[in-house]
Amino acid sequence: MELFNVYPIFDINIVKGEGSYVWDEKGNKYLDFYGGHAVISIGHSHPKYVERISDQVSKLGFYSNSVINELQKEVAKKLGKISGYNDYSLFLVNSGAEANENALKLASFYNGRTKVISFSKAFHGRTSLAVEVTDNPAIIAPINNNENVSFLPLNNINVFEEEIKKRDVCAVIIEGIQGVGGIKIPNNDFLQAVRKLCDETNTVLILDEIQSGYGRSGKFFAHQYAKIKPDLITVAKGIGNGFPLSGVLIHPKFNPTYGMLGTTFGGNHLACAAALAVLEVMEEESLVDNSKDMGEYLMNQLKDLPQIKEVRGRGLMIGLEFDTPIKDLRKKLLHEKKVFTGISGEKVLRLLPPLSITKNEADLFVKSLRETITEK
Numbered sequence: 001m002e003l004f005n006v007y008p009i010f011d012i013n014i015v016k017g018e019g020s021y022v023w024d025e026k027g028n029k030y031l032d033f034y035g036g037h038a039v040i041s042i043g044h045s046h047p048k049y050v051e052r053i054s055d056q057v058s059k060l061g062f063y064s065n066s067v068i069n070e071l072q073k074e075v076a077k078k079l080g081k082i083s084g085y086n087d088y089s090l091f092l093v094n095s096g097a098e099a100n101e102n103a104l105k106l107a108s109f110y111n112g113r114t115k116v117i118s119f120s121k122a123f124h125g126r127t128s129l130a131v132e133v134t135d136n137p138a139i140i141a142p143i144n145n146n147e148n149v150s151f152l153p154l155n156n157i158n159v160f161e162e163e164i165k166k167r168d169v170c171a172v173i174i175e176g177i178q179g180v181g182g183i184k185i186p187n188n189d190f191l192q193a194v195r196k197l198c199d200e201t202n203t204v205l206i207l208d209e210i211q212s213g214y215g216r217s218g219k220f221f222a223h224q225y226a227k228i229k230p231d232l233i234t235v236a237k238g239i240g241n242g243f244p245l246s247g248v249l250i251h252p253k254f255n256p257t258y259g260m261l262g263t264t265f266g267g268n269h270l271a272c273a274a275a276l277a278v279l280e281v282m283e284e285e286s287l288v289d290n291s292k293d294m295g296e297y298l299m300n301q302l303k304d305l306p307q308i309k310e311v312r313g314r315g316l317m318i319g320l321e322f323d324t325p326i327k328d329l330r331k332k333l334l335h336e337k338k339v340f341t342g343i344s345g346e347k348v349l350r351l352l353p354p355l356s357i358t359k360n361e362a363d364l365f366v367k368s369l370r371e372t373i374t375e376k
């Protein structure tokens with residue numbers, strides 16, 4: 001059997017990772033400024049993570065959600081404390097799309113409505129509701145297109161107000177920082193106005209913090225820069241440092257009923273061990289602060305490099321917009337300098353390194369990029 005060929009891949013076989021580095025089967029060492037697509041939060045193969053998961057799997061890898069799972073309760077408690085959302089509750093699932101799927105369902109259960117406001121360039125995943133609120137017609141299958149969604153321009157409060165004032169909108173879904181869309185940040189005043197208008201119209205505000213959350217922005221959640229509290233927050237990626245796990249943080253106004261939501265694998269023992277290791281390491285190593293400091297340092301170093309039109313982002317979620325397409329530059333960085341990076345569209349290089357990077361690693365990245373640009 002062959003693999004279903006949907007990924008345009010690099011011809012590199014990664015077999016090992018440690019901290020901010022990965023190695024291929026030939027022994028080549030790469031600096032990972034892509035974090036496996038914003039997934040690696042505490043660094044590859046962190047000893048505490050390895051120990052926690054190994055210990056858990058030797059005792060119990062999985063049992064179903066039909067019994068008490070103390071590890072889930074521990075994750076909820078710790079996440080509530082670290083994120084500042086103690087009074088919210090947590091529902092655990094397996095992937096980012098699934099978290100958004102459940103958040104949108106909860107919103108619709110709550111106010112009985114079906115329309116959703118999303119934003120241009122938004123990406124929320126590939127399952128039915130998640131892809132329907134994603135602004136990319138190429139990945140929306142006809143069966144997903146139920147015409148429930150309005151895509152509005154980001155940061156345009158007048159257009160937003162006009163739409164939401166119709167009072168028939170179930171939910172607004174917005175990324176803390178748009179990732180796939182090219183590191184676009186919703187303004188603080190825009191988020192504050194959205195919060196206020198959602199309250200006035202009984203619309204549920206969903207913050208998709210799947211890429212921008214868990215410290216990546218230099219605060220635990222990117223929306224915390226705007227000092228607002230969403231009704232639902234979705235998390236994934238960094239939450240398990242690569243172990244598939246995601247969640248929805250749920251405001252106390254939502255009342256759970258048995259069977260309302262459910263999953264076989266979500267929140268299993270092994271996944272929770274991974275999630276706990278991540279939260280413990282984040283706290284012990286002050287990774288949210290490191291993300292903020294390293295992000296500021298990097299952005300300062302990068303802003304004077306030639307050919308870069310704009311450096312934008314927060315913490316370690318950084319976009320470098322170039323004047324010209326950067327496909328070749330990214331390839332050169334990878335094959336010649338052995339540095340992984342991400343891309344958005346044709347001209348934005350996306351940096352999503354582990355939150356644990358050091359100043360030396362930041363310097364190494366800047367040096368590699370500078371040389372690649374000037375040697376071009």
Ligand SMILES: Cc1ncc(COP(=O)(O)O)c(C=O)c1O
Nearest residue numbers: 095096097123124125179210211
């Ligand atoms: C903001 C955002 N939401 C949702 C998703 C979907 O997550 P997953 O691929 O785990 O379903 C992604 C993935 O890139 C994302 O960046």
